[in-house]
Amino acid sequence: MKLLIKNGHLLDPISKIDRQMDILIENGCIQELGEKLEIEDAIQIDASGKIVCPGFIDLHVHLREPGFEYKEDIASGTRAAAAGGFTTVCCMPNTDPVIDNAAVANFVRERALLSGVIHVLPIGCITRQQEGELLSPMAELVAAGCVGVSDDGKPVMNARIMRNALDYAKMFPLPVMVHCEDENLSWEGQMHEGYYSTLYGLRGIPTLAEETMIARDLMLAEYTGAHLHICHVSTAGSVQLIRAAKQKGVAVTCEVTPHHLTLTDEIVGDYDPDTKVNPPLRSQKHLDALLEGLQDGTIDCIATDHAPHHWEDKDCEYNMAAFGISGLETAVAVLMDRLVRSGKLELAELVRFFTSAPARILGLAPPVLAAGAAADLTIIDPDIEKKVDPKNFYSKGKNNPYKGMHLKGWPWMTIVDGEIIAHDGKIQV
């Protein structure tokens, strides 16, 4: 089957393409890029007015399978990802059982091939059972296809264990993807500590809980020379610490989520548990610093931290609610609407944050628009406006604080290995 995508505006920061061209796809690969291509036996897709990019990668997603299929499974989670414009996701290992051995990693990859609709790369645990005490078998995890290690959801509180994990991971080399939170400082916290936690009477999570841990891990990374990747950076102080470490040459990368870039702690006001997330939504000052970090290269990429939950885990008292936002299906639209349209972020930069940047962190070849490359494509319609309605999500997790908002600029088509997986928010397979 041949697919000819005509009249789209190609945007690829790696091959430095930024103009209207046609793309011919055959046998899962890009065959040809060119002007006014005419292929008689190809299915033609008119992409006029659309932005054609290399396939987007989300390196921080919770697919919940195995163990929490009532929240999400690989079938629903990868459909949500495809509808949201992603062709590859990395799934975090806090499943049940956790991904701390080859059997579970292989299970996830096989389930992805059987029931998934996009590429799935598993992340293994840093420590066995994510208990923070014994190292997980990283060589075994690498052999089973894991592209990084993380105890995401929990910090490794013991500095000696973290030091050893970094030392050990560097020989593969594997990025050690850390959830930085001092649990003594965040104790029983429900939201960002500040004016609004005072106003709403909820226990605060101070920025310190994240920053002291980042400071520790940066020192450990500098000492060991390992690749530290800091998940979901949320504070101005964190950005400052990482900026200084990068200037010193520490091998650190980091990600930021769309929600930390665009929502403040003020919206917790209705005690809607869909606003409850860890790290918590911060104040405007932190949002500004995160954006600055993206602009000056301190922050390397954007990732959703897609954390779907069953409605019962969110339809309850605020303190009882689970932390997390189901973000795959709104990430691109949120960034297009709030950052690109307002001129705070170049569209080409947004593409880079979702393509070559995460690929580089994971040690993968960057997705490109070039003849011979795999035909993983994300096509964005910058002009379409839609209202966010979680009822229509493919994700089982309807926990999304953007519900009811009108956003402009949405993923229009997702192509994986030359096959159209999603079109206009609808799964095609």
Next chain:
Amino acid sequence: MRLERKDLLGLRDISREEIQLILDTALPMKDIILRDIKKAPTLRGKALATVFYENSTRTRTSFEIAGKYLSADTVNLQVTSSSVQKGESLRDTIKTIEMMGFDVIAMRHSMSGTPQYVARNTNMRVINAGDGANEHPTQALLDMFTILEHKKTLDDLKVAIVGDILHSRVARSNIYGLSKYGCEVRVVGPSTLIPPEIERLGVKTYYNLDQAFKGVDVINVLRIQRERQQSALFPSLDEYADLYMVSSDRLQSAKDDVLVLHPGPMNRGIEVSSELADSSSMLVNEQVTNGVAVRMAILFLMMGGSRGEVAN
């Protein structure tokens, strides 16, 4: 005039006019309490449930008797001991209460925002009887009613709130309510128990009792919870008492006719000295009676009564 709202969840989002309506209505309600025959037929056929997820004898009893004086049928649900232990979700518990036909519930919960969550999910009227560290509107209203009775006005008074501001719903509701009357509200307590950026609520922060009391008309003493010491928020009750126990000696810098309020129950010798507790400045007992009057006013106004109907 009526109270045109389904629920009473807090004083932050309520107008001065609504507060004034409640305070004005509480006055004739207090007369009913002081009568020989304490019964008005106004809420006959209405049903009130008190739903307390946290222990409280005085607030629960106050709501119950307020309903009874107005002839409503009142039931106390022992939720702490029944449904929670059986693992029932809050949503299911509330639905069950609603299906029994209750018109209004007075709800106490240890978690901030829970009455707001319940109010969104039920047709019953919800009165917040205290949620976590967020709000305790009926307490603040009875405090304001008590102040009003003595001072004849609430406008532009200087009020100091003493103690654990961080965890106090009484403090927050008082700040919101009194600020609407132009009061200068001061909070004073150990620095670990003052929440961040509280000045943005328009209050002044003090760590020193004597400075905080300078020229104040009213002092509202909060109850100190012993478990805060376990969380290492202050070293000991003795040290707390040395620094923050309110006693007659420490009222020197306040106005001569300063009023002292306490939401009760008092820890004598910790946040308030025993001699002050028994002095004429301490209004804790009047507050209890006024609490019933204010709650009668709220129930009455919420269930369709208007100001003019009270007298009969």
